Structures are given as C-alpha cells and as structure tokens.
Amino acid sequence: MKLGEWFRGQECPRHIPGHIFFGRVLVVKCGVAPSLKLTEDPHRRLNALTNEWVLVSPHRATRPWQGEVAQLNNTPEPAYDPNCYLCPGNLRAGGIRNPAYSSTFVLENDFAALKRETPHDRLDVDGKGLLVAEGEPGVCSVICFSPRHDLTLSTMELGDIACVVQTWAEQFRELGDLDFINHVQIFENRGAMMGASNPHPHCQVWATASIPEAPAKELAAQGAYFSSCDRCLLCDYIRLEEQFQARIVYQNEGFIALVPFWAVWPFEVLICSRRHFACMNEFAPDEPRSLGAMLQQVTAIYDKVFGVPFPYSMGFHQSPTDGAAHQEWHFHAHFYPPLLRSATIRKFMVGFEMLGMPQRDITPESAAERLRELARG
Numbered sequence: 482m483k484l485g486e487w488f489r490g491q492e493c494p495r496h497i498p499g500h501i502f503f504g505r506v507l508v509v510k511c512g513v514a515p516s517l518k519l520t521e522d523p524h525r526r527l528n529a530l531t532n533e534w535v536l537v538s539p540h541r542a543t544r545p546w547q548g549e550v551a552q553l554n555n556t557p558e559p560a561y562d563p564n565c566y567l568c569p570g571n572l573r574a575g576g577i578r579n580p581a582y583s584s585t586f587v588l589e590n591d592f593a594a595l596k597r598e599t600p601h602d603r604l605d606v607d608g609k610g611l612l613v614a615e616g617e618p619g620v621c622s623v624i625c626f627s628p629r630h631d632l633t634l635s636t637m638e639l640g641d642i643a644c645v646v647q648t649w650a651e652q653f654r655e656l657g658d659l660d661f662i663n664h665v666q667i668f669e670n671r672g673a674m675m676g677a678s679n680p681h682p683h684c685q686v687w688a689t690a691s692i693p694e695a696p697a698k699e700l701a702a703q704g705a706y707f708s709s710c711d712r713c714l715l716c717d718y719i720r721l722e723e724q725f726q727a728r729i730v731y732q733n734e735g736f737i738a739l740v741p742f743w744a745v746w747p748f749e750v751l752i753c754s755r756r757h758f759a760c761m762n763e764f765a766p767d768e769p770r771s772l773g774a775m776l777q778q779v780t781a782i783y784d785k786v787f788g789v790p791f792p793y794s795m796g797f798h799q800s801p802t803d804g805a806a807h808q809e810w811h812f813h814a815h816f817y818p819p820l821l822r823s824a825t826i827r828k829f830m831v832g833f834e835m836l837g838m839p840q841r842d843i844t845p846e847s848a849a850e851r852l853r854e855l856a857r858g
C-alpha cells in the first residue's frame with residue numbers, strides 16, 4: 482500500500498502518529514497526516530485493550546502546570562500499631578491471632594466477598610434474560626507485604642518487594658489451580674481516598690469462577706487482535722510506544738511503564754512485561770525482582786507528584802486460569818490513581834463521565850512527561 486492512499490472501511494495496516502488505528506475503527510485516511518491535533522483539539526481515543534472510548538479535552542489544560550504541594554495532615558504511621566488487625570501478633574475478627582510473621586503473610590479474608598461453597602447455578606427468572614443471576618463461587622485472601630505497619634511499596638527494600646512478588650505468584654498458582662476458579666485478581670487499594678480501610682501495606686486476591694468484566698473485555702480485544710493479525714496486541718502496542726517515546730515513564734530490563742494512549746485517570750500507568758508471557762506462572766527467574774524494581778520505582782515517582790503518599794488502585798491482569806492456553810494474553814498491571822491537581826483534589830467520574838464516557842483534560846503525553854521528569858529527579 483502506498484502512502485497517501487485512501488482506505489475506507491479497512492483496518493489500518495500502518496501505525497501513524499496522531500491517528501487512531503486499532504480495533505474496529507474505520508481508517509479514513511492513511512499515510513497522510515490528519516488535520517486533527519491531539520495536543521489541541523477535543524477528541525476521543527480508543528482503548529485498544531477494551532474497545533472503550535475516552536474523551537480528551539487538551540484545550541482545557543493549556544494553563545501552566547499547577548502541581549502545588551498541599552500540606553496534608555500526614556502523621557507518619559508507627560512501625561507497629563496495636564490496633565491494626567494486620568500487624569504481627571494482633572487479634573483479628575473472630576478471635577484469630579496473627580502469627581509473629583517476619584516477611585509476607587497470607588490470610589483468608591475475614592470479611593470475604595466470595596465463598597468457596599457457593600453453587601455455580603444460573604437463574605433466569607422469567608426465561609427472557611431480564612432477571613438473570615449466577616452463583617459466584619470464589620476465594621478471597623489478603624497478603625500483608627511486610628510486618629512493618631509504616632512501609633509502602635515505595636519505601637520497602639527491593640529484596641522484600643521481590644518476596645511479595647513471589648508470594649503473588651504462589652497465590653496465583655495455588656488459587657488458579659482450583660477446579661472451580663477461572664480467574665485470579667490480585668489488587669491493592671492504597672490510601673483512604675481509595676477506600677482503603679487500613680494503612681498496613683497489603684493487597685487482596687479475589688479468585689472467581691467467572692472472568693470479571695474488565696479482564697473479559699481485554700480478553701475479547703486481545704483475542705480478536707490475535708486471530709486477525711496472528712500477533713499479540715500488547716507486544717505490538719509496546720513496540721509503537723517505544724517508537725514514539727512520548728508516553729513512556731520508565732523502563733527496566735523486564736518491564737516497561739507508560740501512560741497508555743487511552744488513559745482515563747490523570748496519572749494512570751500501564752506496566753507491561755517486555756517479554757510475551759501470560760501470567761506469573763511463566764515468570765523467568767529474574768522477572769520477580771525486575772517487576773519488584775518497577776513497582777518500587779513507579780510508586781516512588783507517584784509519591785513525588787504532589788509530595789504525599791499517592792493513593793491508587795493497582796492490580797495485575799493475567800490470563801484466565803480456565804485451563805486454555807491463552808497465547809493472546811500479555812501480562813500487565815494497571816495503576817489507577819485518582820489525584821488530579823493537588824494532594825487533595827481528586828478526579829471524579831460524574832456527570833458526562835457517568836452517563837456518557839470518561840473524559841480527561843491533561844493529555845496522557847503531558848502526564849507521562851511529568852512522571853518522567855520525577856523519575857529523573
């Protein structure tokens with residue numbers, strides 16, 4: 482195909498800066514720079530991983546950066562809190578006492594949202610598909626990253642974070658191997674703003690019989706890309722990002738962190754493995770440490786954005802554990818931090834975002850530039 486040729490109703494075989502090129506999108510003009518300016522014009526971007534759109538309004542963010550560092554009431558946490566139900570040796574709900582653990586610690590969630598023995602039945606009350614419910618058997622566990630109440634991924638030693646990654650991998654394997662489990666979601670909610678009820682460094686693992694909505698959309702998109710191109714969507718996407726550089730935040734030998742082209746949250750970050758693999762069961766020997774280093778780096782950068790411990794929800798998206806091969810799936814993690822302009826101003830998904838689609842002002846490219854500067858500093 483020649484540059485400048487017009488294609489209607491075809492998927493673009495090339496990747497052109499400033500052009501939307503993935504998925505079901507009709508490419509109108511290929512090879513000629515479009516007049517649409519992604520740095521100035523309101524536009525929507527396609528999330529190639531989910532086939533959802535986000536509205537970007539860069540003209541609303543042309544004012545200079547106002548990264549004021551608000552002084553919050555940030556009393557440092559104690560190394561041990563006698564009232565914390567996750568600290569070593571303390572009592573939990575139901576009178577269970579934590580052991581005097583000295584590294585990572587896995588426990589069953591005392592207030593689990595899922596139960597193993599739930600019947601996996603489907604109800605369709607009137608047979609019309611209008612009142613449908615399904616039993617969701619599952620397992621919820623909690624992983625304490627450290628016995629220290631006052632640490633975070635950004636302040637823990639690298640060796641200790643690598644230990645956490647190993648524990649994640651063990652939990653993923655153990656829960657994923659259960660017959661009735663088809664998906665394992667490991668996630669961390671950090672900060673009161675994200676509804677985290679306890680500052681003790683910990684994450685949760687929810688293993689379910691069904692594949693939840695977000696990974697199911699990504700499974701469909703990665704599957705469609707793989708069957709039409711015979712290649713992995715995220716491998717191709719990473720190659721493009723390496724070409725453009727504009728959205729890359731940080732890289733190490735095993736992983737790459739970037740603000741995705743389709744980011745919704747102001748400082749959203751996607752971490753992808755450089756190597757194509759689907760889940761933690763396939764880690765190469767040096768990858769847990771490399772992932773640990775990446776998490777330490779990204780969370781430390783975040784803490785510098787507004788000079789406060791940065792709240793976020795983060796989690797790993799791994800291939801379903803349904804026994805299929807899932808060559809299409811590429812291991813990655815999402816960080817969704819809510820902060821927008823200061824330590825106290827958060828982004829809300831309301832109004833048009835709730836009823837229409839998500840929207841952002843600061844472009845993913847400017848957010849990446851800001852994070853990159855902090856990585857260097």
Ligand SMILES: [Zn+2]
Pocket residue numbers: 561562565566567568569629630681
């Ligand atoms: Zn604690």
Ligand SMILES: [Zn+2]
Pocket residue numbers: 713714715716717756757758810811
């Ligand atoms: Zn891949």
Ligand SMILES: [Zn+2]
Pocket residue numbers: 530699798813815
């Ligand atoms: Zn994902």
